Amino acid sequence: MRHSKIWLILIFNLMLTGAALAWYFYTPPLSVACDGNLTFSDRRDNHDFTFDGEIIMRFHPDETGYITLNGNVENAPQNWEVSRQEMFKWRHVEGELYEIIIQKVERFSHDAMPPGVFEKYVAGLTLGKKRLLTIERTPHDALVISNFYSPVLVCSE
Numbered sequence: 001m002r003h004s005k006i007w008l009i010l011i012f013n014l015m016l017t018g019a020a021l022a023w024y025f026y027t028p029p030l031s032v033a034c035d036g037n038l039t040f041s042d043r044r045d046n047h048d049f050t051f052d053g054e055i056i057m058r059f060h061p062d063e064t065g066y067i068t069l070n071g072n073v074e075n076a077p078q079n080w081e082v083s084r085q086e087m088f089k090w091r092h093v094e095g096e097l098y099e100i101i102i103q104k105v106e107r108f109s110h111d112a113m114p115p116g117v118f119e120k121y122v123a124g125l126t127l128g129k130k131r132l133l134t135i136e137r138t139p140h141d142a143l144v145i146s147n148f149y150s151p152v153l154v155c156s157e
Contacts, residue, residue, distance in 0.1 A: 030090065030098070032059040032135065034143055034155035038071075042121045048076040049121040057145060057153060059135075063090050065100070073113050075121075080113040096136045102127050 035056040042049040053071010067086045072079060084107045088100040105127050119126040134146045142156040 030059045030063075030092070030135070031061045032057070032143060034058075034145055034153045036153045036155065038152065040122070048074065049117075050074045051082070051118075051122070053082065055153065059090055064088070064103075065090055073118065075117055080117070081110055082113045082118065083108040083111045093132070096134045098133050098135055100131050100133060102129055102131075 033056070035054065038051065038053065038055045040051045051069070051071060051073050053069060056068040057065065058067075059065040065088050067088065068084070069086070070083045071081075073082050084105060086102050087104040087106075088102050090098050090100045093099050132148065133152075134144075136144050136146075138144060140156070142154060144151050145153045145155075
């Protein structure tokens with residue numbers, strides 16, 4: 001009788017430890033849609049670059065997603081309309097850190113920006129490139145998607 005109690009306690013503790021480890025390492029499926037207006041400027045190499053427009057980010061639970069960019073790009077002295085969708089795969093790295101890898105870039109018919117301009121100034125949004133993002137929820141259920149330098153999108157319901 002005493003041995004069976006010890007075995008039951010041991011099995012219960014192992015099950016409890018296993019459940020705690022599974023909960024700790026479990027990454028819940030990310031299902032997020034966030035959109036907003038973004039103004040991004042880069043002033044280096046004596047070439048002013050500015051993107052001003054709408055950005056939509058969608059993360060699907062199957063570890064895919066897309067970024068849609070619609071707006072205007074100014075690369076002084078020239079100006080173009082940009083309209084494209086960039087499909088990516090994402091993976092959870094740790095905590096609030098996620099990695100996205102661009103799989104496909106589809107330019108819509110009114111995207112007039114020449115190849116190479118966007119890619120020169122916006123690192124990580126070109127085919128095959130990786131980008132690290134943090135995705136965190138605030139205490140008031142807003143969602144903040146950031147790169148290492150600043151928030152990119154702040155969304156709330």
